[in-house]
Amino acid sequence: xxxxxxxxxxxxxxxxxxxxxxxxxxxxxxxxxxxxxxxxxxxxxxxxxxxxxxxxxxxxxxxxxxxxxxxxxxxxxxxxxxxxxxxxxxxxxxxxxxxxxxxxxxxxxxxxxxxxxxxxxxxxxxxxxxxxxxxxxxxxxxxxxxxxxxxxxxxxxxxxxxxxxxxxxxxxxxxxxxxxxxxxxxxxxxxxxxxxxxxxxxxxxxxxxxxxxxxxxxxxxxxxxxxxxxxx
Amino acid sequence: xxxxxxxxxxxxxxxxxxxxxxxxxxxxxxxxxxxxxxxxxxxxxxxxxxxxxxxxxxxxxxxxxxxxxxxxxxxxxxxxxxxxxxxxxxxxxxxxxxxxxxxxxxxxxxxxxxxxxxxxxxxxxxxxxxxxxxxxxxxxxxxxxxxxxxxxxxxxxxxxxxxxxxxxxxxxxxxxxxxxxxxxxxxxxxxxxxxxxxxxxxxxxxxxxxxxxxxxxxxxxxxxxxxxxxxxxxxxxxxxxxxxxxxxxxxxxxxxxxxxxxxxxxxxxxxxxxxxxxxxxxxxxxxxxxxxxxxxxxxxxxxxxxxxxxxxxxxxxxxxxxxxxxxxxxxxxxxxxxxxxxxxxxxxxxxxxxxxxxxxxxxxxxxxxxxxxxxxxxxxxxxxxxxxxxxxxxxxxxxxxxxxxxxxxxxxxxxxxxxxxxxx
Ligand SMILES: Nc1ncnc2c1ncn2[C@@H]1O[C@H](COP(=O)(O)OP(=O)(O)OP(=O)(O)O)[C@@H](O)[C@H]1O
Ligand SMILES: [Mg+2]
Numbered sequence: 229x230x231x232x233x234x235x236x237x238x239x240x241x242x243x244x245x246x247x248x249x250x251x252x253x254x255x256x257x258x259x260x261x262x263x264x265x266x267x268x269x270x271x272x273x274x275x276x277x278x279x280x281x282x283x284x285x286x287x288x289x290x291x292x293x294x295x296x297x298x299x300x301x302x303x304x305x306x307x308x309x310x311x312x313x314x315x316x317x318x319x320x321x322x323x324x325x326x327x328x329x330x331x332x333x334x335x336x337x338x339x340x341x342x343x344x345x346x347x348x349x350x351x352x353x354x355x356x357x358x359x360x361x362x363x364x365x366x367x368x369x370x371x372x373x374x375x376x377x378x379x380x381x382x383x384x385x386x387x388x389x390x391x392x393x394x395x396x397x398x399x400x401x402x403x404x405x406x407x408x409x410x411x412x413x414x415x416x417x418x419x420x421x422x423x424x425x426x427x428x429x430x431x432x433x434x435x436x437x438x439x440x441x442x443x444x445x446x447x448x449x450x451x452x453x454x455x456x457x458x459x460x
Numbered sequence: 461x462x463x464x465x466x467x468x469x470x471x472x473x474x475x476x477x478x479x480x481x482x483x484x485x486x487x488x489x490x491x492x493x494x495x496x497x498x499x500x501x502x503x504x505x506x507x508x509x510x511x512x513x514x515x516x517x518x519x520x521x522x523x524x525x526x527x528x529x530x531x532x533x534x535x536x537x538x539x540x541x542x543x544x545x546x547x548x549x550x551x552x553x554x555x556x557x558x559x560x561x562x563x564x565x566x567x568x569x570x571x572x573x574x575x576x577x578x579x580x581x582x583x584x585x586x587x588x589x590x591x592x593x594x595x596x597x598x599x600x601x602x603x604x605x606x607x608x609x610x611x612x613x614x615x616x617x618x619x620x621x622x623x624x625x626x627x628x629x630x631x632x633x634x635x636x637x638x639x640x641x642x643x644x645x646x647x648x649x650x651x652x653x654x655x656x657x658x659x660x661x662x663x664x665x666x667x668x669x670x671x672x673x674x675x676x677x678x679x680x681x682x683x684x685x686x687x688x689x690x691x692x693x694x695x696x697x698x699x700x701x702x703x704x705x706x707x708x709x710x711x712x713x714x715x716x717x718x719x720x721x722x723x724x725x726x727x728x729x730x731x732x733x734x735x736x737x738x739x740x741x742x743x744x745x746x747x748x749x750x751x752x753x754x755x756x757x758x759x760x761x762x763x764x765x766x767x768x769x770x771x772x773x774x775x776x777x778x779x780x781x782x783x784x785x786x787x788x789x790x791x792x793x794x795x796x797x798x799x800x801x802x803x804x805x806x807x808x809x810x811x812x813x814x815x816x817x818x819x820x821x822x823x824x825x826x827x828x829x830x831x832x833x834x835x836x837x838x839x840x841x842x843x844x845x846x847x848x849x850x851x852x853x854x855x856x857x858x859x860x861x862x863x864x865x866x867x868x869x870x871x872x873x874x875x876x877x878x879x880x881x882x883x884x
Contacts, residue, residue, distance in 0.1 A: 280882075289784050289877040310788060317786025324881060328781040332476035342785050344465055389785065 233264035235301070236396050236429045237286055242295035244281050244452075255281040257452035258295070263397065263431060268423045270443035271433045278452040279433035283399045286431065287320050288312045300396060317342060321390025321428075323400035327382040329374040329389075335361065336370035339388045346393070360388035363425075364418060380411035387418060391426070398422075400432045404439065416442055466791075470798040474806075480771040481803065484764050488807020488861050491760035493814040495753055495853045500819060500843035502749050506742055508839065513735040514703060515598055516610055518668065521676075522569065522588060523598055524734040525697035526706045527713060529553065532725040534694070541650055542572060546692030549721060556716045557698050562705040567594035568693035570684040574647030576627075576677065578635045582646075585631065587677045589684025589693070592618040598699050614663040615678075623683060624662035628673040632664045639663055645679070649689040657687045706730045753853075757860050764803070765864035772868050779872055780880020793869055800865025804858030811857065812850075819843035 244256040255278045263269060263286075271279045284290040285297055288304055296305040299315055307315070316322075329338045339360050343353045361367050364384040374382050383403060390398050400419065404412030416432075416439050423430045432439060440446055448456035474481045515523040534545035547553065550568045557566040570589035575582045596615035617639075618624045625645065627637060637643060639661055646656045659679065667673055685691060700709055710730055717726045732738075772779075779792060827841040875883075 284878050287784065289881075313783075313786055313788040315786075316784065320786070322781075322784050324781070326777075328777060328881060330778050330781070332473060337472075341782070342787075344469065345787050345791055393786075 233266055235262055235298075236265050236267070237263040237300070238298040239282070239286065240296045240298065242282075242285060242292045242297065244278075244285060244290070245293050254452050256285070256292070259449075259452070259454060260295075261447065261454065263429050265396070265429055266423065266427045267429045267431075267445055268420060268443050269429075269431045269445040269447060270440050271431065271447045271449060272435070272440055273449040275435075277449045279449065280401050281452075282449070283401050283431065283433050286397070287322060287399045288315050317345060318393060319395050319397060321393065321395040321398040323383070323386050323390050323398060323403045325402040325405045327374070327379070327386045327406070329382055329385055331374055334371050334373055335366060335377065335385045335388075338374070338385055339370075339392050341389065342393045356392050357388075360392040361385075363391060363422065364388045378411075379407050380414060383407065383411075383415050384418065387415070387422070391422060391428070394426075395428065397429045397431065400430065402434055402436075403432060404434065404436055409438065412436065413438055466794060466798060470795055470802055473795070474799060474802060477771060480767060481806075483767045484803045484861065485806050485810060487760055487763045487767065488804055488857055489810035489814055491756050491860070492808050492811025492853060492857045493818060495756050495856070496811065496815040496846065496850060497818055497822075497843055498749060498752055498756075499846040499849035499853065500815075501841075502745050503844040503846040503849070504842045505745060507844065509738050509741055510703060510731075510735075513738040514699075514731050518737045521571070521586075522590070522595065522697075524731045525567075525598065526700040526703060526731050527698040527710055528729050528731075528734060529557075529696040529698070529713065529717070530694075530727045530729070532727045535727045541652055542648055542688055543570070543650055543690050543692045543694065546570075546690065546694055547696060547726075548692045549724070550693045550696055552720065553696055553717065556720050557696070557713055560709055560712045560716065562700050562702070562709050564699045564701045565594055565597065566696055566698045567591040567598075568681055568696050570681055570688070570692075571694045572647055572684055572688055574645065574687070576631070576635065577644045577646065578637060578641070579644070581635060583631060583634060583675070585675050585677050587645075587647075587679060587684065589679050589681040590615075591681055592616075592624075592678075594699075595678075598697075614665050617663040618678065618680070621660055621662040622680075623657070623659050624680060625659040625683075626663050626665045626678040627661060628676040629664045629666045630670070630674040631677065632661070634674065637661045645683075645687055647687045649687075650692075651689065653689075655687050655689060657683060659683065703731070706732075753856070757856055760857060761860040761864050761867075764800075764861050765867045768800070768864055768868040769871060772872055776872065776875060776880050777883045780875070780877050780883060783877045784881050789873070792872075796865045796869045796872075797862060800862040801858060803865075804861035807857055807861060808854045819845075 239259050239261045242256055242259045243254065246253040246255050259282065271282060273279055285292050296303050300319055304312060304315065336357055339357045340353055343356060361370050364387050366381060366384050366388065369377060369381060377385065404415055407415060419430055420442055422428055444460050446458040447454055513524055514526060517523045531545040531547055537545065539545055554566040554568065557563055568591060572589065573586050576585050592615045596612040599610040599612035599615065614626050618626050635643065641661045643659050643661060644656050645659045646654060649655045665678065667676060681693065698713065700706060707730065710728055713728055782792060783789065822841060822843050829839050829841045
């Protein structure tokens, strides 16, 4: 058990329903969970167990039906869409299974994207983007378009984009699912390094057993409930 | 994000989404060019109608000229006998008006009616006594850049024959009259008696109006005066060097008449007040243009929306990603609107070039247009610059591309971020 750190995010008795016609699906059922600064947590669970739903709620791109989500000490329950957007911009980094880079933008421009919407000078933006691309080892590819990059390289760009705003929390939904196992483990190594160097809290949803091995917390969920919580 | 960053971002998107941009740009540009060319054609048509009204007229009663001068009484009261309110000092007035800068010439006209007979058959007529040479000049002077010639050969023929007369085509047929035949012209004199003179057929005229061709005839002014036993004329017509001078010359005519003929009250009318037919046709064209304009706007908006929507479906994931990483929907809206707006501007620029090229081709290919309604003269198709309409059309096009990005955005907004980022 490691030392009690600073709380970055918390799910408090969170329930999320989906409605499919007449049927109501309980995607998350009374989840309570705390993420602390520097955590490297993996959410594991079978398909449909609610991993993605949990990430979407923590990432403030969806709202729970019950319970509350606290990010950096602030309860997001009553916050306006504007405020949630601001939270996403400044406090959270997203990494997707399908990389989700903007195809018409170069690696540099993709990473730069979140900074364009912040009050930041040209020079500062450039420095930060260079730094982020350097961290993911793609300094020499910044003029490349996503279509000219391998899957692993695209995911690195996505990681740089998530890092560039210096968020406290990075959420990654199956970041290795579209990569071969070697590239996948390189991506996980990269995330681990980022986690250790920057003390960024990282939460990864995955099926991949290799990823589980690297985590310091593993949350197993099934049918929208946490059925096992392991701290290593 | 500051405006310049936003502009750079939108420009970059437009340049890099080349296929989509090319499609929307061509739609906007062709819409602009189409409307500008239609406007140019209508401008040309208005000009053509205006000149036709002034030079030729539509009722057989001759062109209106630019300015007509009557006795004020002639407009306000009923005459108790022909030419009661005619103008007697017409020669002096004509000379006076001709001293004005911008006036090409002035000429008298007499309107009268009566019967014309070949000895066996008599027909009633409406006639006009004219200065044949000047009337011919009015016709030949027609639209310097219209490349359209009005036929004035009949008027030249009339000049050469004393006692000459030009008959409406159908009237000539009905009287079985040929060039050189002698006919008898009967009319009421100013004293109320009936008088007759012999006239010689100098030719026929076609007014373009079937009914007018059956009752209309032209004589020398001297013959009209002789049969009516008067030295007056009905009105004086001033022809200017350019139609645009009309509003400037009218007050000058008024000054000269007040100065030289203070005892006489005149009415002075510009051609626009004399041309009812012209206004009716212009209104009709305006309605047609508005309708065509509306159709073009709908087409541009729909095709731009369609293209943008198609590409937006490709971009849903992109937009979802932007929203997920913290780009506010306000910015997404701004980016969309700006892209639509810039497309509109680009469309207008390309459309302007396109319009100039197409107009130049049309104007140099000597396309002959069929005669306007009721007319028998064809003319060369021309596209005018229509400068007045261009800013208006530009606004319309830019609004419709911007509108189509708004419509697209509304569709995108309905999709939640979660749906959008997992969109395939
Ligand atoms: N938009 C939606 N509409 C209806 N039901 C949904 C929706 N999204 C998710 N669900 C349901 O909610 C439950 C949890 O889904 P979720 O995507 O969170 O699972 P997951 O653990 O991420 O699965 P996977 O490993 O396949 O990605 C599932 O039963 C799923 O069918
Ligand atoms: Mg999932």
